[in-house]
Amino acid sequence: MTQQTTVHGTVADGYEAVREEFAAVAAAERPDYEGQLCAYAHGRRVVDLWAGPDADGDSLYGVYSSTKGAAHLVVALLVQDGTLELDRKVTYYWPEFAAESKGALTLRELLAHRAGLVGTDTGFTLAELADDRVIAERLADQRPFWRPGTAFGYHALVIGALTGEVVRRATGRTVQGLYEERVRALHGLDFHLGLPAALEPRFRPAQPMLPTPRQRELLDALLSPPHTLQAVAFNRHGAEPTDLATLPNHRLIREKGPASVGGVASARGLAGLYAALISEIAGQAPLLKPDTVAEFGQFHSVGYDLVARGHKAYGLGFQATADTWHPFLGAGAIGHSGAGGCQAFADPRSSLAYGYTRRRWAFPGGAAPENDRLARAVHTAAVAPR
Template identity: 60%
Template sequence: MRVEGAVADGFEEVRDEFAAVVAAEPGLGAQLAVRLAGRQVVDLWAGPGVTGGSLFALYSSGKGAAYLVVALLVQDGVLDLDRAVAADWPEFAAGGKSDVTLRDLLAHRAGLIGVDGGFSAAELADDRLLAPRLAAQRPYWRPGSAYGYHAFVVGALVGEVVRRVTGRSVQDVYEERVRAPYGLDLYLGLPEALEARYLPVRPARDGGRGAPAPDSLTGIAFNLNATPPTDLVEFANTRAVRALGPTSSGSVGNARGLAALYAAAVSGIDGRPPLLAPATLAEFTKPHATGTDLVTGEPDHFLLGFEAQGVRYPPLGADAFGHSGAVGAQSFADPGSGVAYGYTRNRFAAGGGGGAEENHRLIAAVLRAAG
């Protein structure tokens, strides 16, 4: 399969690794973009009908954009991480949640991974519909006693806090402060005019791994306790999901957009200073979840909101932060090396789960090239 795009001098090995990845999976559409200290050094793509500007379903990758908005509002003094959610959202106190803080939500410690009976497709597509269902739900474990990935709902939870405090949605704040100013091809709500650039996501060639029991914590977190259970391929390929851009699951974009998001956060782009001040970056890259994630089974899964990428990819620094997407997409910033990374694919990876296996070899090659 032919690889298109370019790499900076010294990053030829990254192109070779990317070529090997796509050659091993005929028909795969994929993109890889890397920035080093804000400067683009890798911009590659391959696959039928794929260009560098093609837009893919990125699922949970959009959580990173939502968390960046929250970090900016904390930095501005608008949000308080340790304020009780119910202080601004009184309905949330139901079911023993009166002491849950914004920090608890971001650290996936609230125990509010779903609702009894699951969500409808219309609810999953719209954060505004998820919020009241979640406010009324009793947690699945005592808040603060453990943590587990709030896969489909964390965006709606923190988004409702943002809405109650600012009167605006996370999607609107992201568009105004991040996406539009930097021209990012990463959307929390895809405009109709850009639909022609969207390439539908496809199921894994191996059929994916077996589904967990619907009434397990994993099944509840991924809405398999609903009737019918959520089909992730069908979900992303639904126009309403792309249009509304639920921040937990409905992001659309490309590798360029992902890499630029994290470069803007920590390095700055085109002469602009980084979006995050050092103190804010330090707060959001501290470990907030030790032990095993009750939903994913991963160890030490989260920083504050963002996934702890240094745990998943040991060559990265302990403060590397970002987020994967269910299709196999991966994205992060590694402040120590100055690397901002975005990888996308339009077919679910074998075995399912976020962050396809090939990211290990691609990231290792990127770090070698970055020196």
């Protein structure tokens, strides 16, 4: 596999090294590698690359938890508007949430993965996971897995439903509907929370990872225990255990676009979202004011994640990307990775927005390892003297 036959697209002057790095990634992967890379600097698209025999820049992929970035951009807009207040109790908007001693939790704490509601005792069906309203209804009655506000853990499959229910109670609108109106349609983004049937031909089904024997052993040790907190968070313990790798391959998930994991996007869509968040695009002002970006990117939960079982850092609804993934980024960089290997973020200090997708899962899940070298190459080019 050679660069000439596998890497397509364009880079701006000064970003040639990014194309070389992307070509090296493609060459080092399996022969069926398929991926996209896109970046904006100061509101201008400077990288637009893709590789794979049947892919192009318009191909769409399930982006798993990168969906959370789109959903929580809506929450940030509503906070910026004054419609939501971060330090109000969740019960101010959603009274039923008070059941099982959850009444003191604030919206700020909920956004920071501090609620202790990572799942239910009996798990969800696929149909339930596709429906944020059903998830929220069931979690309102659920006893938390730790005392709310005292610790944090990744609410992997449910955080968008929980925050989305607050949005619905406050506005009468769903996160998906507000996102379509205030973000996606405004900027023409190829990042969908609810994929229209007309765009289905552009969707590329996810391919499961092909782990080495040692990697398989590690995955089995991680996923097999049926009653751990992690099993609950990733819905591995119920009557219909979730196969996260193939979740976006279900049309029901793509159609409904659950706000935790159901987004479908290209790298252009991922990068475009974060570019619109911090930069002027085509005459449109940035979606968020600098103070809002700073508050949502500020560390709110940092340290040992009870679900991920390791060090993590979260802002409000977003990952603190510099701490969790890419330490060379500026303080206050915000974004969200996705389990299949995708990554998306904004670095306000360098006015950089980044999006990466790949079709086949990379071990061990989350932002694929190559993101570090690709994001570093893009960041180096973005901050280089011109």
